[in-house]
Amino acid sequence: MTLLVFFAVLGAALLHxxxxxxxxxxxxxxxxMLVLTVGHALIGVIIAAFNPWPQPHVWxxxxxxxxxxxxxxxxxxxxxxxxxLSRVYPxxxxxxxxxxxxxxxxxxxxTIAPAEVAGILVLGAxxxxxxxxxxxxxxxxxxxxxxLGSALATAAYSMVDGTGARIxxxxxxxxxxxxxxSAVFFVPVQVAIKGPSVLRMAPSALGWGLLASAMxxxxxAIAVWAMTQAPIALVTALRETSILFAVLIGWxxxxxxMDRQKAIAAALILAGVVxxxx
Numbered sequence: 001m002t003l004l005v006f007f008a009v010l011g012a013a014l015l016h017x018x019x020x021x022x023x024x025x026x027x028x029x030x031x032x033m034l035v036l037t038v039g040h041a042l043i044g045v046i047i048a049a050f051n052p053w054p055q056p057h058v059w060x061x062x063x064x065x066x067x068x069x070x071x072x073x074x075x076x077x078x079x080x081x082x083x084x085l086s087r088v089y090p091x092x093x094x095x096x097x098x099x100x101x102x103x104x105x106x107x108x109x110x111t112i113a114p115a116e117v118a119g120i121l122v123l124g125a126x127x128x129x130x131x132x133x134x135x136x137x138x139x140x141x142x143x144x145x146x147x148l149g150s151a152l153a154t155a156a157y158s159m160v161d162g163t164g165a166r167i168x169x170x171x172x173x174x175x176x177x178x179x180x181x182s183a184v185f186f187v188p189v190q191v192a193i194k195g196p197s198v199l200r201m202a203p204s205a206l207g208w209g210l211l212a213s214a215m216x217x218x219x220x221a222i223a224v225w226a227m228t229q230a231p232i233a234l235v236t237a238l239r240e241t242s243i244l245f246a247v248l249i250g251w252x253x254x255x256x257x258m259d260r261q262k263a264i265a266a267a268l269i270l271a272g273v274v275x276x277x278x
Contacts, residue, residue, distance in 0.1 A: 005230045010238065012220075012239060013219075013245055015215045015218055015219035016239070016242040017246040018215055019213075021250075022208050022209070022212040023077065025208075025254070028198065029078070030074075030077045031201045031205060032077070032208065032209050034186065034199075035213070036073075037183045037187065038187065038213070039209065039214065041180050041183035043214075043217050044178070045176075047173070048176040051170060054170075054173060055168065061174075065161050065164060065181065066181030066182050069182040069185075070189055072150050072157060076092060079092065079150055082142045083134070083147065084256040086246060086254075086256045087133070088147045089250075090126075090243050091148060091151065093242065093243050093246070094123060095147075095148055095152075096155045098124060099152060116275075119275030120276060123269060123271075126264075126270075127269060132261075133261050136261070137259070161178065223235060
């Protein structure tokens with residue numbers, strides 16, 4: 001891996017943690033997520049306009065993915081309403097690859113290597129320790145199921161999108177339509193749950209939300225490019241430094257509590273993810 005690719009992937013990891021931080025800091029996490037989703041849809045329309053339409057057999061995968069992404073966004077926004085960035089992000093981000101590994105071995109006939117088993121054990125210990133800190137420090141316990149629920153949704157859409165993109169034969173077109181479907185489902189669901197007030201926001205909130213959507217897409221685009229320049233396993237492992245960035249942003253920028261247990265838990269989650277992906 002060249003230095004250019006190395007620092008580009010680190011930048012993508014920072015962007016991913018940063019857009020989550022923008023959603024977390026918004027007065028309304030749900031409104032911020034709504035703007036982010038609409039921003040994604042605008043990007044998706046541009047992508048779709050320059051690519052062929054998906055074949056009929058691809059539409060069920062796009063529909064399923066759009067519904068799963070909507071679930072993910074709803075759960076993540078609620079998790080941020082209940083807990084700190086430095087607590088929610090490691091749980092949501094760290095538990096997802098653990099679930100993909102286990103589910104993939106069962107549903108996708110993938111084999112789990114000894115190193116991946118070791119990584120799962122380390123990762124699981126970090127997640128348990130991170131969740132335990134919620135109960136010890138008097139934080140809202142409602143955060144835990146929502147954070148883990150968003151991780152479950154992440155694992156689900158990862159497997160659906162991976163399969164759907166392969167079936168489509170055009171990953172770029174698939175992603176573009178996925179971004180569109182996500183907004184098509186998320187916006188009306190959000191309005192139905194929160195009411196029309198979720199659409200009312202200050203111009204600054206709109207600007208931050210669009211910035212978050214651009215950062216989110218750029219982070220993904222950089223990661224995909226990096227996978228064409230370096231081994232995929234190395235790129236995906238390095239991307240997980242976003243966990244460390246999120247913890248640091250929460251601690252330094254937001255003044256969130258940082259104790260020894262949280263630091264150890266975040267380190268275990270990061271180490272476990274890296275081990276499973278190398």
